[in-house]
Structures are given as structure tokens and as C-alpha cells.
Amino acid sequence: MRTALTLVALATVVMLVFVVVGFIRGLEQSLSVSGDEDVVLVYSVNSEENIENSSIAARTPSLITASLDGTVKRFGVTHVSPELYLGTRVKTATSDGGLGLVRGVKYAAPLVRRSVKLIEGRWPGDGEVMVGRLAAAKLGAPDDDMMVGSQVDFEGRSWTISGRFAAGGAAYESEIWCRLGDFQTATKRQDLSLVAMLLSPGSSPGQVQLFCKARTDLELRAILETDYYASLQQHYKPVRLLAWFVVVLVSGAGIFAGLNMMYGAVAGRIREIATLQAIGFRRRAILISLVQEGVLLAAAGSLLSGVIALTLLDGMAVRFTMGAFTLRIDSVAILIGCGVGLLLGVVGALPPALKALRAEVATSLKAV
Template sequence: MLGQRLLPWDYGVRNLFRRPTRSALTFGGLSIVVLLVLVVVGFIRGLEKSLSATGNPNVALVYALSSAADIENSSIAAQTPGLVSASVEGIRERNGVAYVSPELYLGTRMQTAQSETPGMGLVRGVTTAAPLVRDRVQLVEGNWPAAGEVMVGRLAYSKLGVPEEDTAVGQMIEFDGRQWSISGRFAAAGSAFESEVWAPLADLQTALKRQDLSLVAVSMESPAQIADVDLFCRERVDLELKAVGEADYYASLQKHYRPVRLLGWIVVGLVAGSGVFAGLNTMYGAVVGRIRELATLQAMGFRRRAILLTLIQEATILACGGALVACLLGLLLVDGLAVRFTMGAFMLRVDSVGIAIACGVAVLLGVVGALPPAAKAMRLPVVEAIKAI
């Protein structure tokens, strides 16, 4: 019997083209909602990836005990690298060179030659031992900085809030009362280092009139040997040092930024919820204009369940189509977009997780947005609905 069957699949599809204006507006609105969800998820995923990519499980960070977890406020003696090298076993070596990197790290005002106002940047004073310990850092353009020069991470421009061309090789950058020439640009596999400016340690100490260090990064043969560095710091109480694995340090930062990530997921929920309500309004308008059509289908013998499934089909097709467009725009316009943050800068990531969440939200918008108005229309008596204008 006719009442035992569902409506043909192409009936719902053809209905979308019978009302092209309404369908196009609904399609555009759903695409915007899904794109907003994709942007927020991309922010969360980019932040997580930046922090997880920065920590090396074989590297120990030695810094001042009094600075707690804020390395920028750390100040340790200049002879600390030599003491660590001489006292701790298991440090990686190559050709007699220990993988020990003395570093001076701070946030300071920086200004490029083209910018009108300075921005807050991150500078790290390093020696040629830094690439041995920071093995993900790769020079992608130019040369290692000599005296009076710096090299910049590929996201340093975003942290400073300037156009990317302002940090090109050969440009000038000013901080701490000195002009520095940019000698090179580097990448670091998406880690937080990419938002930093690296200067020769001796030059930076001279500019700052400081002889101390912020930290010492030590590369060990295995993660288990980081405990030996920690033991050295505990034994030398006179130095007031603390040692922590770099991976553990940035994992703690992830916990620190957990409220930000939680807020991001709340925003995802709010955007999805607003999209559901927008879908409800749109579907109510669409269903009200089709009451006679739906009643006629019931008079022909189609069950309300079959008609309800057709309405859900139409809404879900629109939502999934909007999700495909939103994901395409996300991959083209959002993925890899650099954003500033307190820890530096990172790239938005549109990955498989973000796409899966966006598509899930789209299906939710289609199904949940169609159910209430369709159910309301189905409750009207057939005779009364056929007489409706």
C-alpha cells in the first residue's frame, strides 16, 4: 500500500530547487555557522599542537627556583652551563661538543622599520649550541645571525602584529635601544619557537647590560636521565636551580591554558546552538508555507512518519552541503592562518578532528532544526491543513 512506503528520495531533493531563494539563504546561513565552528575548533587544535610540538622529551630545562614556572623571570649565573656539563652524566655529545644551550629569554617591545608603533615580541639569546638542543629548528632562509644580527621565526610577524614582509631577510628590527638586521628566518615544526626572535647571546647580554642567563637547555641521551639533572639541582642548593623536562614544562602550560580551551569548546556549543535556533526559524518558515502540500501527501496515503523523514532529509542535505562548503573555505582560508596569543603565535589548524566536528554539527543542525517544525505541521488535522492558505 502507498501508506507503507517512504516518499521517493528525489522528491525532497527537487523541493530544494522549487524554492531557490529560501534554499540559498538557508544554505548560506548553515555554511556560516559551520565555518564559525571550524574556526573555533581550529584555534583550539592549533594551540594544542603548538604546545605539544614544543616539548622535547629528551631535553631538560634548568632555571631559577624562585621563578616558579615563568622562565622570563628566571635569572641564573653565567657559569651554570659549565657546571651542568661537568657534573651531569648522560648529556649528548658530538665531536666533544656537549648539547648544552645557555639562553637568555625575555619579552620586550620591538618595532620594525615600517611599523609606526612597537609590538610585544619574544627574544631569545642563543649560541651555536642552540640548534643541537632545539633539533626541530631549521633555517629556511638566510644565514645564522652574526654580531648585530637576528634571525626570526616564521610567525614572529604575527606576534609583533606587522605584515610578514616587515620581517623579511635584510629588514631592520629595533628593540632594547638597538637596531638589528634580520639575517635569516627559521621554522620549528609548528612549535612556540616560531614566534620568537633569536639573537647572539653575547650581543643580547651587552644590549641589556646583563651577564646572567634565563635558562640552560640540556639534551640528554634518554628521557630517564633528566632525573640526573634534577638531582644535580637539588644537591647544589647554593645555586637555587630547578630542572624540569621540556615536555613536562609545556604540558603544564597546556593545563594553564585549559580554561581557554574550555571556553573555546563552550563557544563551539553556543555557535552550534545558535545555528540550531536559526535552523528552527528557517524550517518553521519553510514548513508553514507547505502545510497544504504536506496535508495533500497525507490524503494521498503517505504516513506522517514518511513525510517527516522527507523534511529531515531536505534539511540535512542543505546542512551537509553547507558543511562541505565551510570545510573547503576552512582549508583554503583558515588553515595555517597565524594568530597572536600570550605565549607567542601559532597557526589555526583545520585537521580531521575539526572537519569531523564540523560535519557532526551540520548533521545536528539538519536533524534537530527540522524536527520541531515538521512535528508541529504533522499534528494539524488533514482537512484543516488542506484548507490552510
């Protein structure tokens, strides 16, 4: 019973490490895959890194395409996506929902956002939206509320879900997309939040940046999409550092908990340890044996936690300010989790074993 309880306690500590490391890895993965190195974002210079607060003139896309030749153009379609992007209260069928991210787009959007793939349903028509696979997690609503054919309410209108899309883990997966004209009508706005441009091979984003600097009347700035999400990684760096600090705290607490458990485990075996010394076993051999038992328990607990984490935690959706992302139990998370578990086994077993071996054999044999 004592061994089983020790195993469960060690597995619980390692599971906490898996959760925190999976959170960090999921956040980093979501931001790293969100950007496209060939896409340039043009938005208001006054909004800094907060695109939701950006407001640019509706004529900006036509001005950019007329002035620059570096965008991809195939079959007469220029790969430029004008978008209206903002956060708004979204209600679902069974809940009041929460703050959702809605993006008004045109048909050119999936040409520029090349990671977006329609996985169910169809492109939205009038009064319809398509939702990312993590939109329900962002709203804190059940997944059934985001099925094709369901209704969502925002900006004073009811919208029908026509399709669902995925984006390979990118930040778009927590968004709701609708037609740009419908969204402008619902929000009573005629401006845009940003313009996304897909550059042709050999084109430089510097051309777009020079255009934005030259047209001071438009108050625009241009940035590569990869650089934009890299800046978000810097923005969330304190959160990631705090999470790593939590990992250290959990590991430290686990070591002390392991010490407490191992002290209890060894305290009940004082007579056994003294008997082994009395019949001729060396203290070094007994110490190694106790450490081996601790490492074996820790390894078993780590493997148990690893199986549970890979089965239940990997891919679990988590709400966050930037949207939603999934916990990622990858090789790094497994390495850190199992490393902490083995550390618990070694460090937790040594002090109580040394204490028990320092006691006099005659006194220990009389212990109850």
C-alpha cells in the same frame, strides 16, 4: 531563494564551529610538539613556570657540564645551550609592532633545539637576528616586515634580519633569535634565563635534578622540556575549556537558528504538505522527506564550510600570550564541524515538520 538562504545560514554556523575547534586543536598541537623528551631545562626555582622571569648565574652552564657527564658531546661540542629569554617591545619597518619574544642563543642552540630548521638566509652575526615563521603574527605586523634584510628595533638597538627558521609548529616559531652576547649587551645583563641540555641515551634527568637540589646556593630547578610544556597545557586548560564551551554555545545557537529557519521554510509549504496528505501520502513519509531535505541542506552547508576552512583557515596564524600558533583544521575538527552540521539538519527539521503535520488537512489547504 529560501533554500539558498537556509544553506548559507547553516554553513555560517558550521564555519564558526570550525574556527573555534581549529583554535583549540592548533593550541594543543603547538604545545605538544614544542617539547623534546631528551632535553632538560635548568632555570631559577623562583620563577616557577614563567621562564621569562628567570635569572641564573652566567657560570651555571660550565658548572653543570663540569659536574655531570650525561649530556651529548660530539666533535668536541657539548650540547648545552645557555639562553637569555624575555619579552620586549619590538618595532618593525611599518608598524610599532608589539610584545615580542626574544631569545639570545649561542651556536649550540640548534643542536639542542633539534626541531629548528633554517629555511631562509643564514645564522645571525653581530647586530643581526633570525626570526621564526610566525614572528610577524606574534607582533601583529605584516609578513613583509619580517623578510630577510629588513630591520627590527628592540632594546634601543636596530637589528637586521639575517634569516628565517621553522620548528615544525613548535612555540619557537613565534620567537626572534639573536646572539647571546649581543643581547646581553643590549639589555645590560650578564645573567641567563635558562640552560637547555640534550641528554645522551641512557642518561636520566634525575641526575640534573639532584645536582640542582645539592647546589642550594644557585637556586636552580630542572625539568624535562616535555614536562614543562605539559604544565603549560594545564595552565591553558581553562582557556581550552572555555573554547569548548563556546563550541557548545555556538552549536546550541545554531540549532535554534536552524529551528527558526526550518519553521520559516515549512511555514511556506503548509498547503503543499496538506496536498500531499490529501492525495494519499502518509504523514510518516512526509516527515521523513522533510528531515531528508534538512539533512541534505545541512550536509551541503557542512561540506561548503569544510572546503572553505581547509582552504582559508587551515594554517592561519593566531596571536596568543605564549606566542603564536596556527589554526589546525584536522580530522577531529572536520568530524566535529560536520557532526554539528548534520545535527542541525535533523534537530532543526523535526519540530516544524511535526507541527505542520499535526494541523488539520482541510485547514492547511486553505492556508495562504
